[in-house]
Amino acid sequence: MLMTPGPTEIPKKVRKAMGRKIQNPDIEEEFIDFYLMLEDKLKKVYGTRKDMLILGGEGILGLEASVASMIEKGDKVLCISNGIFGDGFADFVKMYGGEPHILSAPYDEVLDMEGIEKAVENDDFKMATMIHCETPTGVLNKLDEILELLKSRNIITVVDAVSSLGGVPVPTKDMDICIGGSQKCFSSPPGLTTVSVSEDAWSVILDGEQRSFYTHLAPWKKMWFEEKYFPYTHLVSNLYALNAALELLIEEGMENVFQRHIDCAESCRSRGQEIGLELYPSEVNLSSPTVTAFKLEGRAKEVQKKMMLENDIVLATGLGDLENDILRIGHMGNNARSEKVEKTMDALQKCI
Ligand SMILES: Cc1ncc(COP(=O)(O)O)c(C=O)c1O
16 A cells, blocks of 8 residues: 555556557647646646646656746745755756755744745845645645745745645645646656746746756747647656546545545544654644654664555655654545555554
């Protein structure tokens, strides 16, 4: 039983859709109609009317493409971070010639609003990057106020919502770019990243010099939005799967989906408390409804192995310096089912 915070277990209907006979996306008009419908479904799940892109490549491609498409030599970028993915954005900025200014908070804490206010007062940033759910620590950042402030300063906002989209409400209103991944709460196979793009973001993307093709978003504007053909052969089977996955979410109703995630997170945490496990985030209300990170200092890898060998349940550990100190349960997407969480926690109780 796959209980990791991505990839998540894929429902049968989605696997079946992936095995469908394929169409030629460059020739068959029905495919264009299908693709337009797919974009609409994504907009519903995102809760936005902004342009929607689906790129062939997982979440990381969305992160890199956002930077590659908008950052030029010497551009200043505010990288707001309380985790590995937040820090990682700064590496992309450097790689593409920009100047990152990392504003960091401890990994188990909230982002520092005062620090952000000061930073934007004293400097001239073209873009700001941030993470909605830091999957490696299970922290869900509150972004509304931060995004509002950044937009009031005409700063382009880029948000990684890879492990929250489709599992918790995402405040997309003030996001110029919002990135999702097929393998997390959508419970579709790994292989696609979804990116919403605002008008402000398009002006920056189309203004600059285009120094790459596959990682640049400009070809999508010129080819797909203006001419209705794809810059490269699309991942047809993955798109069929994503379509079926989104259909399941929409049929269930997003409010019900969000509540299912909250319920699963609560029962995971209360069972954890019974076993004596402590949450990694400093406060319970910082924990994302999509993933729970328990502290297991120096033992996480051993417990992960035992869970796999003795119970056939796959969990994740922490990442980087916290690899052996955090055990993560991904109750997101199709993993957010009370029976799966209960089974996982029964096994974990025995294991611990
Ligand atoms: C917050 C976050 N961003 C980006 C990614 C990258 O996604 P992928 O590894 O699927 O490319 C992940 C994957 O775990 C993630 O958790």
